[in-house]
């Protein structure tokens with residue numbers, strides 16, 4: 001199959017490209033290399049994919065790209081491109097979130113109107129739930145995002161559903177719960193913690209550290225994306241993808257101290273606006289229709305991220 005992956009140079013996108021290429025697909029990776037974090041990191045993310053002849057990189061913004069040309073002959077679009085990050089979505093930066101999360105998705109959907117039968121997998125986020133009323137949180141739980149980022153991810157979900165209803169698109173929406181592992185973005189907590197511990201610096205935790213997340217190893221997320229892209233039962237559905245590794249931030253620090261063998265120097269700061277208290281996914285729908293069964297426990301996943309960061313410790317930080 002021929003597959004367009006938007007956000008291909010990012011953390012999750014680069015893993016998705018490698019899996020698709022490994023399974024023999026032809027992949028067009030689209031990415032505009034936003035400056036949210038360094039270009040060097042994104043180039044390193046893409047090194048594996050670029051070494052495969054059936055991969056082609058298109059450096060362009062979804063808002064500007066010649067999508068008619070790129071989509072021609074494609075069977076599937078995996079739409080991961082976005083401005084990520086909860087804390088930076090307030091204030092003046094919100095324009096970036098509108099541009100990359102909402103306008104870019106609308107541009108893609110408009111272009112897809114010319115290609116009936118093309119399937120879209122859209123990467124949404126647990127951030128759409130805000131402080132959920134129920135745990136574990138199922139997909140039909142009321143969505144009340146706590147951050148402007150979450151609002152833009154939810155708006156783009158609605159756009160996908162709207163085009164599905166109005167133009168008969170084949171859409172699958174996936175809500176990822178805090179993804180971690182090798183190539184994790186440098187602004188994300190585990191990356192910051194591990195790097196600071198390896199470099200002997202302080203760790204800043206926003207809040208009391210008792211906030212918890214359902215952490216999901218990146219290979220498990222890729223498994224879910226693959227099933228969403230290829231299984232018939234997935235069509236028209238919205239799925240949570242969570243790793244089943246709910247832990248507090250303080251617990252993560254304890255595990256990292258054991259793995260790295262140094263005592264963390266933690267500084268607690270006031271809780272950040274937009275951060276939810278807890279997340280925990282109900283993945284029963286994904287288990288039933290996608291065969292989703294996360295394989296990586298937190299200890300193993302953290303070990304892999306530590307090993308990866310040890311090898312790139314000289315890489316530029318955001």
Ligand SMILES: NC(=O)c1ccc[n+]([C@@H]2O[C@H](COP(=O)([O-])OP(=O)(O)OC[C@H]3O[C@@H](n4cnc5c(N)ncnc54)[C@H](O)[C@@H]3O)[C@@H](O)[C@H]2O)c1
Nearest residue numbers: 007010011012031032033034061062081082100125176179
């Ligand atoms: N990492 C997580 O824990 C997590 C959790 C929930 C949802 N998500 C979603 O998963 C997706 C991937 O996240 P990630 O952590 O890999 O982020 P990332 O920032 O590493 O990757 C996103 C990539 O998209 C590119 N991009 C952004 N806007 C673009 C545009 N308009 N045109 C072309 N390229 C563009 C960026 O340059 C970047 O390389 C995002 O949609 C994000 O909202 C991630």
